[in-house]
Amino acid sequence: AQSVTQLGSHVSVSEGALVLLRCNYSSSVPPYLFWYVQYPNQGLQLLLKYTTGATLVKGINGFEAEFKKSETSFHLTKPSAHMSDAAEYFCAVSEPTSGTYKYIFGTGTRLKVLA
Amino acid sequence: DAGVIQSPRHEVTEMGQEVTLRCKPISGHDYLFWYRQTMMRGLELLIYFNNNVPIDDSGMPEDRFSAKMPNASFSTLKIQPSEPRDSAVYFCASSDRHYGYTFGSGTRLTVV
Numbered sequence: 001a002q003s004v005t006q007l008g009s010h011v012s013v014s015e016g017a018l019v020l021l022r023c024n025y026s027s028s029v030p031p032y033l034f035w036y037v038q039y040p041n042q043g044l045q046l047l048l049k050y051t052t053g054a055t056l057v058k059g060i061n062g063f064e065a066e067f068k069k070s071e072t073s074f075h076l077t078k079p080s081a082h083m084s085d086a087a088e089y090f091c092a093v094s095e096p097t098s099g100t101y102k103y104i105f106g107t108g109t110r111l112k113v114l115a
Numbered sequence: 116d117a118g119v120i121q122s123p124r125h126e127v128t129e130m131g132q133e134v135t136l137r138c139k140p141i142s143g144h145d146y147l148f149w150y151r152q153t154m155m156r157g158l159e160l161l162i163y164f165n166n167n168v169p170i171d172d173s174g175m176p177e178d179r180f181s182a183k184m185p186n187a188s189f190s191t192l193k194i195q196p197s198e199p200r201d202s203a204v205y206f207c208a209s210s211d212r213h214y215g216y217t218f219g220s221g222t223r224l225t226v227v
Contacts, residue, residue, distance in 0.1 A: 043208075
């Protein structure tokens with residue numbers, strides 16, 4: 001069964017610093033991987049996704065993530081943090097080739113950006 | 116498109132009462148998902164539908180919970196009777212398989 005582990009429930013960075021949010025997954029088949037962002041009192045919004053092809057995926061708001069099969073990782077990065085990036089971030093995995101289409105979400109990482 | 120629409124946004128009810136949460140998915144999306152979010156358990160998948168048919172309801176916590184999708188544009192999640200431990204934010208999401216889920220804004224349920 002697929003699973004997702006997000007290391008660090010809280011991450012703090014200074015404005016302008018690199019953002020690195022970690023995600024490791026477990027999957028028995030080639031996975032689809034996703035990052036979502038949740039702002040307070042809102043639903044989750046898709047940041048980026050990996051399905052097939054290029055392993056470096058670019059998303060909205062300057063975020064990107066790299067699929068590394070050998071490390072079973074899909075870490076989210078942004079070169080320079082902005083105050084507006086403060087939110088909760090969720091990594092998710094699905095196994096479309098197994099016949100199911102449900103996503104399994106990680107427990108989330110709350111990003112704090114310090115002025 | 117207006118996105119996934121959930122109602123109500125907030126619901127406060129007394130223990131033992133019936134609660135019905137509603138969701139209108141994006142037109143053309145053939146998958147619909149119900150999630151529950153709490154501080155303790157994070158995001159939990161309760162049930163999902165494909166073409167209005169329930170595919171996996173293994174996440175529904177108890178028989179007090181039920182979900183229906185009578186047509187492609189409407190789904191309900193019902194809790195009867197409600198209990199304080201059901202207090203959470205309930206999200207509906209829809210998808211067409213290709214572009215990832217689109218989530219609604221959620222219903223914050225408080226059972227007192």
